[in-house]
Amino acid sequence: MSTIGSGLMTALMMVVSSVFGVVAIDGVDAFTEERFVPQEKLDRAIMHITDDLMMIDACLVSEECTVDSMELNEKKTKLLDKLEQIDAYILNPSEVEKPLLHKHKKMDKNEFEDLTYEEHLSNKIVKLNDKIMIIDACQASEDCTVDEDILTKKEFRINMDLEKLNFCIENIEECESHKKDSKHKKHRK
Numbered sequence: 001m002s003t004i005g006s007g008l009m010t011a012l013m014m015v016v017s018s019v020f021g022v023v024a025i026d027g028v029d030a031f032t033e034e035r036f037v038p039q040e041k042l043d044r045a046i047m048h049i050t051d052d053l054m055m056i057d058a059c060l061v062s063e064e065c066t067v068d069s070m071e072l073n074e075k076k077t078k079l080l081d082k083l084e085q086i087d088a089y090i091l092n093p094s095e096v097e098k099p100l101l102h103k104h105k106k107m108d109k110n111e112f113e114d115l116t117y118e119e120h121l122s123n124k125i126v127k128l129n130d131k132i133m134i135i136d137a138c139q140a141s142e143d144c145t146v147d148e149d150i151l152t153k154k155e156f157r158i159n160m161d162l163e164k165l166n167f168c169i170e171n172i173e174e175c176e177s178h179k180k181d182s183k184h185k186k187h188r189k
Contacts, residue, residue, distance in 0.1 A: 036093050037101070042086055045101045049079050049086075051146045055134050058141035065137040067130045117176045118169065125165050128158050 056076050059065035085099040115123070135155050138144035168175035 037089065037098055039090075041101060042090060042099075045099075046083065046086060049083050051150060053079055053083075054144045054146055055138040058144040059134045059137040061143075062137040062140065064140070065133050067133055118172055121165050121168055121172075121175075125162065125169070128162050128165070131158050132162075 053076060056072050056079075059067055060069060060072055082099065085096075086101075089096045089099050132155065135151050135158075138146055139148075139151060
């Protein structure tokens, strides 16, 4: 074995022994130890949720915002539930289940089974345009106090996504084959 290889092996053994040494000293299994969600993450999640709630409220009262009010109210209910979960966790972290802080919902595959790729892209474009409308309603409302920089960043990201989707609408075959190729690569790993 080369000196570099033996040096790496020695370093690895030191790290492993130090980890297990600490575990043995503390008498706690480091792999099953319950970890608490850091307060900064909770605060950040609360901020994002309250921003989203303000934007939804601005859209609901705006005549220019034509996003489906039932969908907005459903989303608002889910966000309020998530806010309650976070608040309950903050009050009693050892007894309340950790809240899921991930913003992105998992997509239901059955929802898209009957759609063509082009229909799927069109649905995504409609949803992104709805998000732009919600941002515009917030910017027009005095009651919506979401920071302008946050709104600008959100709008920029949405516009980038819209550009990609519009490109794919114009070049269906190219995007569809790329999507199939990337799915194939994921399954091989």
